[in-house]
Amino acid sequence: MARIPPSARTPTRQFRRLLVVGLLAVLAVITAVLGYQVPKSSSPSASLSPWAASPSKTPRSEHRGALGEADGVVPDGVTVFDDAIPAVAKLDPSLLKALRQAATAAADDGVEFYVNSGWRSPEYQNQLLREAVSKYGSEDEAARWVATAATSPHVSGDAVDIGRSNATAWLSEHGAEYGLCQIYKNEPWHYELRTHAIDRGCPRMYADPTQDPRMQQ
Template sequence: MNTRTIPHPPRVRRRRRVVVTLIAIAAAAILAFAVQQSLSAAFADAAHTIPSPAPTPVPTGGSAGSVVAPTEADGVILDDDKPTVFEVDRVAVGNLDSALLAALQRAASDAEADGVTIRVNSGWRSPALQEWMLQDAIVQYGSEEEARRWVATPETSEHVTGDAVDLGPWSALDWLAQRGSRYGLCQIYANESWHYELRPDAVDDGCPEMLADPTADPRTKR
């Protein structure tokens, strides 16, 4: 006996098409929602990401312009040997202002409890190191005007007086961005997420508004 396939009535075929269409729409909606959630999470993470500390030029011999390269005694910190704020035998740390150093150590102790280690990329600097860095920046950026947005002169630098410190890594900067004011530690320049100074009033009042860069700081014009 011959068996013939009996086609579904038109109504059944229409129902199947409707069901398939609904499934496709639902799948597209789920995919769109997943993408939206992923993008939202990515933007949220980006909003809390702190830029990586700019590398501090490390004199390794020779000179920047006509300035002879300083040594560790001038506050040089090698890239592969970043100290913590407790290594006061390193002049870059030990020569920091005592009140700033105490605040840094309190913050670092609490950060360690959260699994975060605060390290010093650059701390106290001798006038010779500061001048070397300025000359290096002039070579790098092509003009003294642009270099001064990143490196102050020896006469105006808060690093030379021991009142400023450049910190890292990212995790430490993120931690400090959220909690630094509790210790009076504040980011001073918007273009330098790594540069911190002591502002005791920040404990109660929060950190002051950041300056765009060092050229906007009245102290660099004295």
């Protein structure tokens, strides 16, 4: 094989050297770009847990003690026909049937039965009682508005609080025809089922829950 003169090998070595230098330069640029992006991705908003971006995925530990629909909390706009809402679905079947019959008749008069509260879990009832004590300043005063979990007809599913004045006005006039009666004078929204009212009318109302013998248990 013929020997290649040194002068003929020089261009090849220069080309390789330039190639290496070029590759090093490209790597340097890539490193610089990546180094610039890392601090940006570690901004306060990006460093938050994935749970923080989606309230529906908040860890249970952050909701410890919180109550929701499963405990009887009622979202806005719920009617007596909303079976997907536990506060409605867990009402006593006879009470719910009477409410829906009355609501169907009331609809002919342009009145809709919205539910402010229905069935409640004992935990929800106790929370409402604590809030009432804080609001009214004493357990005695709070008892005029909120019963204990052991005595509340809401916990047993035997009471419903109807929203909007036109609905309570309609029930005040026609509720007895369906066995639906206002029980306390200070709570025009609170209704329970009294089947004998269909023939004899609703019983005399208590001034407030403290006068109700059921609350003395």
